[in-house]
Amino acid sequence: MADTDENYILDAWEKRICPTCGAIIADERAYGSGRIKDGRFCSLACYGKYHEAAIAKRANEALTKARRKVN
Numbered sequence: 001m002a003d004t005d006e007n008y009i010l011d012a013w014e015k016r017i018c019p020t021c022g023a024i025i026a027d028e029r030a031y032g033s034g035r036i037k038d039g040r041f042c043s044l045a046c047y048g049k050y051h052e053a054a055i056a057k058r059a060n061e062a063l064t065k066a067r068r069k070v071n
């Protein structure tokens, strides 16, 4: 599955920048689940912000699909 969000996360991981705010991340200050695909963030706030947006986007897509089925 081609997922540009995931590519962005991987790119940010390699460059050691926060995917949300673009700050440089020191290893001892990284926040995340530990899985590369979930990303590495400079703070818990940035982690929450990014995943909140991803969850909202997925929820919107699911809602749109559900509406199409109904109509």
Ligand SMILES: [Zn+2]
Binding pocket: 018, 019, 020, 021, 022, 023, 041, 042, 043, 046
């Ligand atoms: Zn950040």
